[in-house]
Amino acid sequence: MPAAAHSANAPHESPVAPGTLRRAVVVGGNRIPFARTGGAYTKSSNQDMLTAALDGLIARFGLQEERIGEVAAGAVLKHSRDFNLTREAVLGSALSPETPAYDLQQACATGLETVLGLANKIKLGQIDSAIAGGVDSASDAPIAVSEGLREILLDLNRAKSLPDRLKVLARLRPKDLAPDAPNTGEPRTGLSMGEHQALTTAQWKISREAQDEIAFNSHHNLAAAYERGFFDDLVTPYRGLSRDSNLRPDTSMEKLATLKPVFGKSLGAEATMTAGNSTPLTDGASTVLLGTEEWADARGLPKLALVVDGEAAAVDFVHGKDGLLMAPVFAVPRLLARNGLSFEDIDFFEIHEAFAGTVLSTLAAWEDEEFGRTRLGLDGALGKIDRAKLNVNGSSLAAGHPFAATGGRIVASLAKILHDNGPVDGRPARGLISICAAGGQGVVAILEAYSAPEGR
Amino acid sequence: MTDKYTQFVSHGIGKDLANKLGLPQPAVLRRYKAGEPLVPGPVLVLGNGNGRTAGSDELAAVLVGWGLDVRRAALPKEKLGAIILVLDAVEHPDELAGPVLTAAPSLRDLAPGARVVTISRTSASAANPAVAAGRQGVDGLLRSLAKELRAGATANGILLGDGAGTTSPSTLGALRFFLSGRSAFVDGQFLTVTSGSGELAADADKPLAGKVAVVTGAARGIGAAIARTLHRDGARLVVVDIPAAGDHLAAVANEVHGTALQLDITTEDAGRRIIDHAVERHGGLDIVVHNAGITRDKLLANMDEGRWNSVIGVNIASQLRINEALLGSDQLHKTPRIVSVASTSGIAGNRGQTNYAASKGGVIGMVRATAPVLAERGGSINAVAPGFIETDMTARIPFATREVARRLNSLQQGGLPGDVAEAIAFLASDAAAGITGEVLRVCGQNLVGA
Numbered sequence: 001m002p003a004a005a006h007s008a009n010a011p012h013e014s015p016v017a018p019g020t021l022r023r024a025v026v027v028g029g030n031r032i033p034f035a036r037t038g039g040a041y042t043k044s045s046n047q048d049m050l051t052a053a054l055d056g057l058i059a060r061f062g063l064q065e066e067r068i069g070e071v072a073a074g075a076v077l078k079h080s081r082d083f084n085l086t087r088e089a090v091l092g093s094a095l096s097p098e099t100p101a102y103d104l105q106q107a108c109a110t111g112l113e114t115v116l117g118l119a120n121k122i123k124l125g126q127i128d129s130a131i132a133g134g135v136d137s138a139s140d141a142p143i144a145v146s147e148g149l150r151e152i153l154l155d156l157n158r159a160k161s162l163p164d165r166l167k168v169l170a171r172l173r174p175k176d177l178a179p180d181a182p183n184t185g186e187p188r189t190g191l192s193m194g195e196h197q198a199l200t201t202a203q204w205k206i207s208r209e210a211q212d213e214i215a216f217n218s219h220h221n222l223a224a225a226y227e228r229g230f231f232d233d234l235v236t237p238y239r240g241l242s243r244d245s246n247l248r249p250d251t252s253m254e255k256l257a258t259l260k261p262v263f264g265k266s267l268g269a270e271a272t273m274t275a276g277n278s279t280p281l282t283d284g285a286s287t288v289l290l291g292t293e294e295w296a297d298a299r300g301l302p303k304l305a306l307v308v309d310g311e312a313a314a315v316d317f318v319h320g321k322d323g324l325l326m327a328p329v330f331a332v333p334r335l336l337a338r339n340g341l342s343f344e345d346i347d348f349f350e351i352h353e354a355f356a357g358t359v360l361s362t363l364a365a366w367e368d369e370e371f372g373r374t375r376l377g378l379d380g381a382l383g384k385i386d387r388a389k390l391n392v393n394g395s396s397l398a399a400g401h402p403f404a405a406t407g408g409r410i411v412a413s414l415a416k417i418l419h420d421n422g423p424v425d426g427r428p429a430r431g432l433i434s435i436c437a438a439g440g441q442g443v444v445a446i447l448e449a450y451s452a453p454e455g456r
Numbered sequence: 457m458t459d460k461y462t463q464f465v466s467h468g469i470g471k472d473l474a475n476k477l478g479l480p481q482p483a484v485l486r487r488y489k490a491g492e493p494l495v496p497g498p499v500l501v502l503g504n505g506n507g508r509t510a511g512s513d514e515l516a517a518v519l520v521g522w523g524l525d526v527r528r529a530a531l532p533k534e535k536l537g538a539i540i541l542v543l544d545a546v547e548h549p550d551e552l553a554g555p556v557l558t559a560a561p562s563l564r565d566l567a568p569g570a571r572v573v574t575i576s577r578t579s580a581s582a583a584n585p586a587v588a589a590g591r592q593g594v595d596g597l598l599r600s601l602a603k604e605l606r607a608g609a610t611a612n613g614i615l616l617g618d619g620a621g622t623t624s625p626s627t628l629g630a631l632r633f634f635l636s637g638r639s640a641f642v643d644g645q646f647l648t649v650t651s652g653s654g655e656l657a658a659d660a661d662k663p664l665a666g667k668v669a670v671v672t673g674a675a676r677g678i679g680a681a682i683a684r685t686l687h688r689d690g691a692r693l694v695v696v697d698i699p700a701a702g703d704h705l706a707a708v709a710n711e712v713h714g715t716a717l718q719l720d721i722t723t724e725d726a727g728r729r730i731i732d733h734a735v736e737r738h739g740g741l742d743i744v745v746h747n748a749g750i751t752r753d754k755l756l757a758n759m760d761e762g763r764w765n766s767v768i769g770v771n772i773a774s775q776l777r778i779n780e781a782l783l784g785s786d787q788l789h790k791t792p793r794i795v796s797v798a799s800t801s802g803i804a805g806n807r808g809q810t811n812y813a814a815s816k817g818g819v820i821g822m823v824r825a826t827a828p829v830l831a832e833r834g835g836s837i838n839a840v841a842p843g844f845i846e847t848d849m850t851a852r853i854p855f856a857t858r859e860v861a862r863r864l865n866s867l868q869q870g871g872l873p874g875d876v877a878e879a880i881a882f883l884a885s886d887a888a889a890g891i892t893g894e895v896l897r898v899c900g901q902n903l904v905g906a
Binding site for chain 2: 052055056058061062094233235237238239242300302
């Protein structure tokens with residue numbers, strides 16, 4: 001049972017013969033509870049939170065002093081000083097300091113992309129174990145000096161003599177002293193993500209009530225999952241918080257209906273997006289432990305699910321061809337086709353709730369005959385999903401959405417759901433993850449409950 | 457850390473002042489550190505009769521084998537590390553005078569942190585009144601002597617049942633524990649050895665090497681100290697606490713290179729989940745330490761159902777349920793050991809703690825009744841009852857009450873979480889296999905209660 005001695009230079013397991021791939025197993029995950037921005041984690045940096053999430057994972061799986069194949073994580077709102085964020089978090093954790101790490105950034109898809117990239121390395125035989133993750137703090141967001149001040153400071157540094165320096169400083173104007181705070185607006189359109197989604201929500205004629213229902217279900221499903229102990233081995237408390245602070249177990253359709261629209265107000269009566277059916281800014285971090293079957297077995301670790309496949313897509317939202325957050329609409333049919341699957345073969349759907357409108361617009365596009373024919377190149381609609389299979393333990397509307405941490409949250413939770421569910425019709429349960437991201441991007445993935453390969 | 461008062465009166469002006477005013481002068485206790493000698497000087501071994509009995513001769517030979525400097529008679533003015541009174545052959549109160557009065561002058565020559573240990577037979581096993589009187593006399597003798605010792609020296613006794621002798625493995629194990637710094641805050645107490653089973657560790661500094669141990673309530677305080685001590689002694693650890701304490705639990709797990717299991721022990725399937733985790737991750741389970749406990753103090757007149765039930769539920773009902781799962785499992789390793797944390801409140805009572813004392817008294821009852829069941833599969837179960845221990849919990853007691861509580865014992869100070877942990881680590885070791893159904897107090901010989 002005990003791990004084989006793991007010397008720093010021990011080669012990893014058998015290399016992969018050409019044409020064969022190993023399987024990448026989700027062993028488990030850990031995250032800290034997500035906190036609404038300005039709340040419990042106001043004074044915590046991205047590095048603090050990512051380190052805490054890593055240390056919880058290490059404690060859960062006994063990985064102290066272990067040299068992990070590679071750790072990849074990232075943050076969307078990132079300080080320039082955090083150029084080596086993940087490596088620094090590893091050095092601050094209980095892992096072996098000989099564990100390499102890299103940072104990755106793909107907006108809200110960051111977390112899922114780290115899982116896919118590392119799973120691919122495992123499948124290829126490059127590494128035997130990996131930790132994927134993500135973190136974000138909108139509380140401890142970077143604030144930059146203005147572009148004018150930045151240029152003056154750089155010129156000042158280059159100036160050789162005192163008169164030259166004075167000349168440079170003379171260019172300074174009061175407006176240059178105003179700091180440049182980050183915003184969630186799209187650089188090419190100037191519209192915030194919420195305003196973009198408001199256009200898409202209106203385009204697909206998504207009702208206010210349908211959106212509130214998604215939010216209501218998210219809160220109730222997440223609260224129920226906490227109540228039955230589902231998160232006992234997925235979440236480690238942090239800074240006095242043991243559950244997501246955005247969670248409102250007692251919310252109701254009536255309460256949600258009282259909220260005033262905050263996005264798409266220019267649409268007048270058609271404005272449907274409120275603070276209740278949109279995710280708030282959130283702080284948090286998540287991690288996922290991946291490995292080969294042999295690596296997990298050697299340490300007596302669980303094997304929850306397999307990372308089957310993933311797909312990225314992007315849309316031209318700049319010219320208004322598609323909505324900003326609609327890229328998964330295109331990624332999912334490509335992923336399903338490549339794996340010879342349809343919606344019928346999927347038992348759990350995890351569609352990231354950036355906004356309730358995003359989920360509903362995505363489902364509407366998949367259910368639309370004409371869209372299926374003209375845009376997805378299918379014979380008709382991609383299909384309708386059974387809502388009972390959607391975000392069964394809640395999603396971002398209830399948990400919150402620390403951008404880069406959402407992928408890890410979903411992968412670890414889905415892996416546990418699949419494992420707990422057992423086989424469906426004699427085959428392992430399958431789950432589909434769909435995450436939209438800024439810049440008109442989206443990343444989607446398929447996980448499958450772990451089952452021993454044939455002949456073992 | 458030793459408390460501030462003890463530090464103050466241990467040196468310089470503080471020491472002089474305390475002397476002149478007749479204030480209590482608690483000593484800095486001799487605590488275990490790997491590599492340090494077992495005792496701080498030569499060991500005087502005395503039997504009854506002429507000071508030499510078969511039992512004392514055999515024991516002295518073993519101690520010489522341990523590398524100890526053994527004396528069969530005291531040298532004038534020589535500082536002694538320990539005095540061992542081997543009284544297993546006492547058959548009449550008259551026979552106590554020889555060894556006791558021989559040892560008496562040497563009490564002045566004890567080194568700081570020295571030990572007095574008696575080894576005698578249980579009075580319950582004697583049918584003859586004179587034999588029983590002689591044996592029971594040792595009880596009063598030892599408890600009184602413990603109160604007379606100074607400078608961190610302690611006195612404890614080993615009682616031999618019919619199945620045990622002076623060199624039985626657990627007699628030697630208990631003797632080693634009492635002689636060493638591991639028993640720093642154990643004073644005026646007895647441990648009964650009932651059988652000849654058990655074996656001393658090959659490596660005295662790693663007595664739990666290769667064992668898998670579960671500690672509940674391990675996120676902080678005494679539980680965290682237990683985890684650290686078991687880890688130091690070589691065990692691999694599963695640390696358990698409620699999910700809300702998970703961050704502290706993770707820190708402990710990472711410190712002791714164990715695995716963290718966030719689990720409410722009052723859930724119905726807690727026992728099975730603990731076993732599954734230990735078996736899957738560590739290949740089995742040897743030791744379970746029931747440490748998790750809560751207090752919800754109120755005078756009984758003001759007690760509500762919630763306070764009463766939660767204390768009973770966490771402190772004893774959960775242990776009963778988990779033990780049932782453990783005993784019903786075929787996945788435990790050979791010689792399973794269970795150690796429960798009781799409390800002196802459960803023995804002597806404590807105002808405002810009817811619920812807590814009921815739960816801790818319950819622990820003691822459970823331990824006694826479980827011992828024979830566990831013995832059938834080669835295991836053992838014992839309880840440790842801490843007295844005043846310096847923890848975050850006792851730090852919240854108002855200053856004056858706390859100061860009185862911590863001085864009201866023979867060592868005139870509170871114990872440390874590590875002191876409780878040392879007793880638990882000993883009872884969890886194979887050297888203690890011949891000790892079962894026992895309650896060992898770690899209280900510095902608290903003057904209140906038994």
